[in-house]
Amino acid sequence: MSVGIKDVARVAAVSPATVSRVLAGRAVDPAMRDRVVAAVRETGYRPNLAARRLRSRHSNTIGLIVADIRNPFFTAVARMVEGIAYEHGLRVIFSNTDEDAAKEAMYLQLMQEERVTGVILAPTRHGVDNIAQYQSDFPIVLIDRAASDGACDSVVLDNGAMAARLVAHLHACGHRRITGLFGTATVTGNERCAGYERAMADFGLSAHAVRVPHERAEAERIVTDLLADESRRPGALIVSNGVMLLSVLRAINALGLTIPRDIAITSFDNEPWMEFVGGGLSVIEQPVEEIGRVAVTMLLDRLDHADQVTRRVVLAGRFIARGSAG
Amino acid sequence: MSVGIKDVARVAAVSPATVSRVLAGRAVDPAMRDRVVAAVRETGYRPNLAARRLRSRHSNTIGLIVADIRNPFFTAVARMVEGIAYEHGLRVIFSNTDEDAAKEAMYLQLMQEERVTGVILAPTRHGVDNIAQYQSDFPIVLIDRAASDGACDSVVLDNGAMAARLVAHLHACGHRRITGLFGTATVTGNERCAGYERAMADFGLSAHAVRVPHERAEAERIVTDLLADESRRPGALIVSNGVMLLSVLRAINALGLTIPRDIAITSFDNEPWMEFVGGGLSVIEQPVEEIGRVAVTMLLDRLDHADQVTRRVVLAGRFIARGSAG
DNA sequence: ATAGGCTGAGAGAACGTTTTCTCTACCCGA
DNA sequence: TCGGGTAGAGAAAACGTTCTCTCAGCCTAT
Known part of the structure; x- marks a missing residue:
């Protein structure tokens, strides 16, 4: 049988209400408080959170x-x-x-x-x-x-602005054929895509946004298709998140391409390993x-x-x- | 005021106990069961887990x-x-x-x-x-x-055996000066270290185990020290886990070394990105x-x-x- | 036909707390 | 000195369930 607040009360020779007050840090006679604290220690009492939540009506x-x-x-x-x-x-x-x-x-x-x-x-x-x-x-x-x-x-x-930031960076690096890869499943993907298209337009470039599903094999197939044909291959990629980036890297690896020689990569999300791939991946780090x-x-x-x-x-x-x- | 089991009981014209039985999937007259189910739907009743746990005395x-x-x-x-x-x-x-x-x-x-x-x-x-x-x-x-x-x-x-497996692989690749990096903070590190030392001995090689603390800056300093001096630099490294591996890669990157030309790397833990670094990292994947x-x-x-x-x-x-x- | 057993429903206690309510004791001002 | 106000302690209710206990009703076997 586990020890309850009544047991503590008995040991401390006070009422259960007083034990409760001590535990809640409310005003209690110092001598009593000490007795309660000692009793808690002695009995190894641990409050039952279920009971506490039920009675107090808030779960914290x-x-x-x-x-x-x-x-x-x-x-x-x-x-x-x-x-x-x-x-x-x-x-x-x-x-x-x-x-x-x-x-x-x-x-x-x-x-x-x-x-x-x-x-x-x-x-x-x-x-x-x-x-x-x-x-x-x-x-x-x-x-x-x-x-x-x-x-x-x-x-x-600020998804739109951050996508635009990546476009600007790639543009400054001399890239013009910039493809954006965005998720199909999220409004985040939508916003980043819109920001990308706006920024491309601002630079007078034609946007080429590809919507990529979350499912891994499918994503890899789409990216592989996109990159396989050298003549149609974009010069740079904007990738909408760190998970999709893995599919992109797998495709690039499988095709034997090198970053940034064959293709430039930028992405959303920053992770520790990203500084070691492709000469260091240029990314948007989220706060x-x-x-x-x-x-x-x-x-x-x-x-x-x-x-x-x-x-x-x-x-x-x-x-x-x-x-x-x- | 939120709806309780009594409200459901009233709507279904049964006792609270019966509602409880229906919810728990116990034997109840089918007609009553239907009434209860309907009442639950109608009232939007959601059981209070705190109360349930308190009374039933198990939290699931x-x-x-x-x-x-x-x-x-x-x-x-x-x-x-x-x-x-x-x-x-x-x-x-x-x-x-x-x-x-x-x-x-x-x-x-x-x-x-x-x-x-x-x-x-x-x-x-x-x-x-x-x-x-x-x-x-x-x-x-x-x-x-x-x-x-x-x-x-x-x-x-099976930490010892897996460490030995890495030693064997490196040995087969022609490496002889194999250093092991193991955590100071865990028994896992101890076991892997012991397995490494045993395997090295079995191959007639002298083991060189370095214990690396969990703290990142410290880890990086130790690894950098280890690798900086070309004459003392080991030919291969065994790294005890994926977190430590990041410190190792940072040090290698900072020193301008290339994997596997300047140094061979093997590690515990497998993560998606590891196939893209150092020509693909050879690792132990945990089940x-x-x-x-x-x-x-x-x-x-x-x-x-x-x-x-x-x-x-x-x-x-x-x-x-x-x-x-x- | 009747006793005995079994199934299932309802009444009410119980789970371990916090909270409300009541009461005592004390302090301060008149 | 006495009255009013306040602080703090205990008694008991309450939180929303499940569980135990009792009992009614039905089915079966003799």
Whole structure:
């Protein structure tokens, strides 16, 4: 039988309510407090969080649901969110949907059942469209991918501007035949694609955007097709994220091409290994820490001001020039 | 006010107990069952997990605590554990200690408070030594790093044999001056180091093992020192894990060396990008899926047979030969 | 036909906390 | 000195479920 608050109370010769007050740090006679603290130590008492949550009616827990844990960007964000939430005395329940709308719905349901304080969500394509009509008891902050309809608070990268930044870099390196590879499954892909096309137009270049599905084999096939024929091969590539980049590199490797001699590469997302490939990959690094911090802060803000108008925070990324653009 | 089981009962004109039985899938009159199901749908009822856990006295939750979420090996394991646990109807609470013994102790405490069914733990150095005397109400399965004292169930890689496999490969490639880089902080590092030294001895070679701390700057300095002087430079390196490998590659890059011309590299852990560096890195791939599956299975087994003798499952890795050994 | 067993439904206790309510004791000002 | 206000302690209710216990009704076997 595990030790409960009543056992502690008995040992300390006080009431259970007093033990509760000591544990919550409320005003208690110092002598009693000492007795309670001693009793807690002596009995090895650990509060039962289920009981605490049930009675107090708040879970002090936030949910974090990401669409693809294999994407290191999301693991980095998760790490930050966990740290920042902890600073605020909040626990984090973490879930991964693998870009599966059904899993996403299930996890949102689960968060509901856990009675979480709020949720930070990197939604699937389906989730973005349906989040407005999904009614939950907790506030949701969207990260990385957000509809522009303002149904939720959100924090996103300035995708259009960052895509343009990559175009500008490639242009400055002398490239003119620049192809953009963007995901089919996310609004992020849409925004980056739009930014790319606008920037290309600004430079008087004709844009050539290719939409690449998330599924790996398919992605590799498409990229291989794109690069196989030397006469049609673009001079430079803009890749929409770190996962897609792997497919691109596999295709390039399989075709025996060299970066940047045969083709220039730039990409979104920065990872430690990217400085070792293709003479160092030139990339947009996302402000991971800031994203996590802002997301948690917005969530807490929303809890205090439930009816405040929704906000959308747009963060700039950092361009890192290395050698892959020639 | 949120809707509870009593509200559903009222709508369905049955008792709360019957609603509970329907939800738990127990035998109930079909007509009643239909009424309850309809009422649940109509009211949008979501069970309160805190209340359920409090009353039923089991959380259906396992804890997963890893020492370093930045290590992709652990994120891969986490993904698998989550999936497999889900198949068994178990939720997973995920935590990351960043190799910090204090955080580890805190999270173990937290798991206690959550009344988890069991914990899967990749312990810090300190945790390995103290896990025996840390008494918890739940069983613990150690992964990746486990003391050999049999205090807990554990599932680990056959570290010694795998290190020997790398030595054999390098030897076959003609290398004789093979240096091993192993972590200071883990028993895993110890085991791999021992396997390396034994294999070197078997080949009649003199071993040169260097212990590298987890801290990045320090690691980089040590590796740079090791490789800077051409006359003392080893011909080949065995690197103990994917995180350390990044420090090694940074040092190699900074010194302007080329793999495998100036130095051969082999490592533990396989990640997607490794085929693109140094002509493809030859590595030991860990059986991530199997590790996750075995860990969960052992945990469930232990719950059924609390007093069974502890087991240690040792899994083989897969050697992947690419070009980095010359 | 009737006793005995079995199935399934409802009433109410129980899970381990926090919170509300009540009461005592003390302090301060008049 | 006395009254009013306040601080802090204990008793008991409450949180939303599941579980235990009781009992009704039905089926089967003798």
